[in-house]
Amino acid sequence: MIVPGIAQAEGEQLVGTLQTSRSGPIEGVEITVTTASGQEVDSVETDEQGRWEVDLPGPGEYVVSIEADDLPEGVVLSGEDSRTVTVEEGRRQAAIIGLNDGSREGGGGTVRAVQLLVDGIRFGLLIAMCAVGLSLIFGTTGLTNFAHGELVTIGAVAAWYINVQGGVPLIVAALIAMLVGAAVGALNELALWRPLRRRGTGLIAALVVSIGLSLMLRYLIQLVYGGRSNAYQDVGGGRAVDYGLFRMTGADLASVVISIVVLILVALMLQRTKIGKAMRAVSDNRDLAASSGIDVNRVILVVWMMGGALAALGGVLLGLSDQVQWDMGFRLLLLMFAGVTLGGLGTAYGALLGSLVVGVFVQMSTLVIPNDVKYVGGLLLLIVILVIRPQGILGSRVRVG
Amino acid sequence: MSEVIDAIAVAGKAALGFQAIFFVLLAVGINVQFGYTGLLNFGQIAFAMLGGFGIAISVTKWGLDFWVGVAVGLLAAIVLALLLGLPTLRLRADYLAIVTIAAAEGLRLLFRSVSATPLTNGTRGISAFNGDFLALAPWTTNARYRILGTSWSGGELWVAVVGWLLVTLSCLLIWALMRSPWGRVVRSIREDEDAVRALGKNVYVYKMQALVLGGIIGALGGMVYAVGTGSAIPDQYQNANTFLAYAALILGGAARVLGPVLGGMILLFILQFADAILRALIENGVIPEGLLTSTDVAQIRFVLVGLGLMLLLVFRPQGIFGDRREVMLDAR
Numbered sequence: 036m037i038v039p040g041i042a043q044a045e046g047e048q049l050v051g052t053l054q055t056s057r058s059g060p061i062e063g064v065e066i067t068v069t070t071a072s073g074q075e076v077d078s079v080e081t082d083e084q085g086r087w088e089v090d091l092p093g094p095g096e097y098v099v100s101i102e103a104d105d106l107p108e109g110v111v112l113s114g115e116d117s118r119t120v121t122v123e124e125g126r127r128q129a130a131i132i133g134l135n136d137g138s139r140e141g142g143g144g145t146v147r148a149v150q151l152l153v154d155g156i157r158f159g160l161l162i163a164m165c166a167v168g169l170s171l172i173f174g175t176t177g178l179t180n181f182a183h184g185e186l187v188t189i190g191a192v193a194a195w196y197i198n199v200q201g202g203v204p205l206i207v208a209a210l211i212a213m214l215v216g217a218a219v220g221a222l223n224e225l226a227l228w229r230p231l232r233r234r235g236t237g238l239i240a241a242l243v244v245s246i247g248l249s250l251m252l253r254y255l256i257q258l259v260y261g262g263r264s265n266a267y268q269d270v271g272g273g274r275a276v277d278y279g280l281f282r283m284t285g286a287d288l289a290s291v292v293i294s295i296v297v298l299i300l301v302a303l304m305l306q307r308t309k310i311g312k313a314m315r316a317v318s319d320n321r322d323l324a325a326s327s328g329i330d331v332n333r334v335i336l337v338v339w340m341m342g343g344a345l346a347a348l349g350g351v352l353l354g355l356s357d358q359v360q361w362d363m364g365f366r367l368l369l370l371m372f373a374g375v376t377l378g379g380l381g382t383a384y385g386a387l388l389g390s391l392v393v394g395v396f397v398q399m400s401t402l403v404i405p406n407d408v409k410y411v412g413g414l415l416l417l418i419v420i421l422v423i424r425p426q427g428i429l430g431s432r433v434r435v436g
Numbered sequence: 437m438s439e440v441i442d443a444i445a446v447a448g449k450a451a452l453g454f455q456a457i458f459f460v461l462l463a464v465g466i467n468v469q470f471g472y473t474g475l476l477n478f479g480q481i482a483f484a485m486l487g488g489f490g491i492a493i494s495v496t497k498w499g500l501d502f503w504v505g506v507a508v509g510l511l512a513a514i515v516l517a518l519l520l521g522l523p524t525l526r527l528r529a530d531y532l533a534i535v536t537i538a539a540a541e542g543l544r545l546l547f548r549s550v551s552a553t554p555l556t557n558g559t560r561g562i563s564a565f566n567g568d569f570l571a572l573a574p575w576t577t578n579a580r581y582r583i584l585g586t587s588w589s590g591g592e593l594w595v596a597v598v599g600w601l602l603v604t605l606s607c608l609l610i611w612a613l614m615r616s617p618w619g620r621v622v623r624s625i626r627e628d629e630d631a632v633r634a635l636g637k638n639v640y641v642y643k644m645q646a647l648v649l650g651g652i653i654g655a656l657g658g659m660v661y662a663v664g665t666g667s668a669i670p671d672q673y674q675n676a677n678t679f680l681a682y683a684a685l686i687l688g689g690a691a692r693v694l695g696p697v698l699g700g701m702i703l704l705f706i707l708q709f710a711d712a713i714l715r716a717l718i719e720n721g722v723i724p725e726g727l728l729t730s731t732d733v734a735q736i737r738f739v740l741v742g743l744g745l746m747l748l749l750v751f752r753p754q755g756i757f758g759d760r761r762e763v764m765l766d767a768r
Contacts, residue, residue: 179530251742254735407549414542422523
């Protein structure tokens with residue numbers, strides 16, 4: 036079989052996580068797994084991350100049941116207290132038990148819309164942070180970098196190793212991850228793209244090279260990190276705080292604040308500093324910039340390092356809200372492209388604005404479409420935008436052929 | 437030594453089996469779009485998915501005939517090509533790339549989602565729809581046949597025979613098309629779109645035709661794969677497969693009729709051979725368990741494909757059989 040494999044654990048397992056947005060992870064709930072014929076396999080309690088796992092004797096049908104009395108106040112089961120799961124050979128099968136903390140229904144439609152708007156802004160800022168580098172790289176070199184998602188993953192995974200394996204607080208780990216991201220970005224430019232530009236490799240060839248790089252890095256990460264998703268350690272702020280119209284966990288609030296501060300710093304840098312002005316100049320017209328004495332290669336190197344660092348930070352924030360996974364960056368890449376295209380390929384502020392719109396759109400779309408297809412909505416938006424205004428919101432018409 | 441011979445036999449079977457046909461057809465389709473016309477379709481796997489699910493859904497959910505299912509799959513592929521092409525073909529090349537990759541990923545997410553479960557069975561996918569096709573085989577499909585040290589089931593053999601027939605037909609079609617005025621126009625579009633426009637040709641229409649034709653061939657590949665495995669599961673159609681097909685095409689040589697065919701066979705041979713050898717080395721303890729386990733092998737081949745794709749593009753963009761002058765592409 037040539038189908039991309041999901042990393043397999045030794046033997047069959049059933050796993051799951053109990054958490055809701057309001058209560059955070061739920062600890063100490065008893066989960067019992069029995070075979071289809073009613074024989075008990077094992078009974079476990081969820082840990083402080085809300086996670087549980089049961090080793091199974093073999094593939095087959097199993098019934099997972101939950102002790103509803105163990106649930107904290109305010110959290111109720113949204114369906115049955117047990118469900119039947121089929122486990123295939125060698126699979127680490129997730130069993131999802133629907134929980135309801137009231138945040139989905141209470142207060143009617145407008146409150147839910149506000150909640151989703153806030154979530155969308157958080158998500159959009161996160162996409163923007165990852166996408167600024169993508170857009171600037173496109174602007175300065177013309178490269179459509181399909182390996183940008185891997186910069187995001189590398190940041191998140193690096194921070195996970197430092198945080199969980201190294202026992203370093205997440206904030207420090209995130210800063211180190213940004214350094215790693217900048218280093219990887221610099222390596223990208225120095226070891227691959229600068230030599231390729233010198234050889235005069237065409238842009239389409241470069242694009243396919245970036246796809247090869249993306250494929251290689253993605254599966255290298257899976258090889259090293261594995262196929263599981265993991266959360267950061269000792270984060271705190273897992274519980275949602277009520278702000279009247281919406282609720283937000285401390286971690287999410289921190290994510291919004293960090294994104295806004297960082298993005299403002301980036302904007303100030305682009306607007307005020309010499310290197311920022313040089314970046315915009317190279318983006319606008321490379322030859323003109325070079326002839327007015329700007330060291331184009333140095334500017335591009337700085338863009339790569341900045342893009343790498345920002346993507347790494349975005350990865351850490353994404354890992355904070357959605358856990359760390361080997362292909363998280365690649366899944367985000369498509370939304371980054373949507374945001375960048377929406378805002379106008381190659382413009383830094385366009386990437387900001389476009390990503391914000393995409394983030395809000397993706398989250399708000401769950402008002403009408405199911406949660407598991409919300410990314411599809413974002414991708415549809417991209418196609419619609421290309422029909423109406425291909426140069427994007429802030430793009431200029433000449434950029435389009 | 438016996439391991440090496442076994443590995444060659446296994447890899448040889450892979451290079452002739454339905455998986456190879458799947459990638460060859462994907463690559464032949466991409467060759468029309470990318471090799472000849474210069475269109476960057478990175479969502480080829482979506483066409484294959486529509487082909488496979490076209491049959492699967494038509495037969496199992498709607499109770500239609502197998503051959504009607506084939507028509508449904510092809511029709512779906514045409515509709516997808518039109519939908520993707522309409523907004524993007526007037527724009528610069530990389531817009532099509534972004535939109536196609538987004539559409540492929542989006543469609544896969546849609547097909548595996550809970551809301552699509554009544555139609556696609558969600559992540560579990562559909563099986564048992566290829567009975568009508570296997571019944572047409574002139575030999576017993578349940579028996580196993582030994583050919584040159586490899587064991588084939590009758591069904592596999594039948595799928596492979598029909599699959600290679602499809603490959604031959606599509607190659608003949610492309611050979612004929614590329615000798616025709618149509619082929620000269622699309623190749624000129626690849627080289628200089630504006631010049632073609634200046635000659636009064638409607639570039640947009642030609643690009644659209646190339647996109648549709650490549651998509652149809654990709655859908656045929658998906659059908660061969662679905663019938664070969666006997667199941668259609670959304671996660672079989674990961675977009676890494678598109679890039680494997682690109683690797684096959686570039687390895688063999690883009691803008692050559694037989695480039696994708698030979699490239700696909702060689703690629704599958706290399707991948708399967710590396711796979712078998714690595715597994716044998718791990719089992720015999722030559723590679724220590726701590727360094728690599730047999731479950732890691734599946735990832736290694738994608739690492740190798742990614743690396744190979746980069747090296748080919750940088751050092752030998754024309755592949756094994758290609759012509760360097762034909763593959764000097766640049767974005768517009």
